[in-house]
Amino acid sequence: MYDNFASGPGADLQGPRQPSPFGSAFYGAGSGFIKSGLGAYGEKYFGSNSEFQNNVSRFFSNPQYYFNVNDQYVCxxxxVILLPFLHRGHWTRIxxxxxxxxxxxxxxxxxxxxxxYIPFMAFATFIILAGFSLGFVGKFSPEALSMQFTRAVVGWVLQIAVLKSILSSLGSGEVPFLDVAxxxxxxxxxxxxxxxxxxIWGSTYYFIMPCMSLCMGIFLVKTAKRIIFTEARNYERRSSRQNYLLLFVAIAQFPxxxxxxxxGA
Known part of the structure; x- marks a missing residue:
């Protein structure tokens, strides 16, 4: 019954609607404006995002790269680190x-x-040995070990800051942060x-400590020279300032x- 009523005469009082040319024009203009706006915003966002990623990769590089090691490399x-003066090979990277x-x-x-890998393992080993040293002198406590941990972290950060600032002043500002770390x-x-x-031998400390400081200073100077002369884009050739700053890097290892x-002191 309802079907017959709906299909009878007079059911469609208005007839088919005609599309408005003005409406389609406004719709097309609005759609084009929205698309262009979204496109510009997307290009700006993704462009800035890619630039941000490039800056992050430039300063931090790929963390997985720094843990791609094996036993032979570690040895x-x-x-090279502990006996740099015996290293007869080249110092440049491949x-x-x-x-x-x-x-x-x-x-x-x-x-x-x-x-x-070596810095983190050496850092953990140093903290463990510090705990043993505190125990041998009867000063071990969680607070004392925590203080030693904090001192080690602060020392590492200061070492990074000194080396990074010197390399930047010598024209090697684009060295990745993880490299310097x-x-x-x-x-x-x-x-x-x-x-x-x-x-093991308490009296040998005052002999081993200067030797290890000297070896670390030689290693850092050799490494810094390689970075400056082979990896940096801008640097001053035969500058006395380079020699003084590199000498400062070596001397800073002693304190x-x-x-x-x-x-425990």
């Missing part, structure tokens, strides 16, 4: 073309590549050796080792 790297640009090989393939953290390997010798090596 050879420790020899580059290879990747995706149309040059990229450095990972640590497992290049002894001169920076890594974070790894170079600075290698000092804890020498500190661990110093504490071990102090625990660094002395202050962190005085455990």
């Amino acid at each position: 050879n790297k420790l020899k 580059a290879e073309p990747v995706g149309g640009r040059l990229s450095f090989k990972p640590p497992v393939q290049d002894i001169n590549a920076p890594d974070l 790894s170079y600075s953290g290698y000092a804890f390997a020498g500190l661990s050796i110093t504490i071990i010798m102090k625990l 660094f080792f002395f202050l962190l090596g005085r455990i």
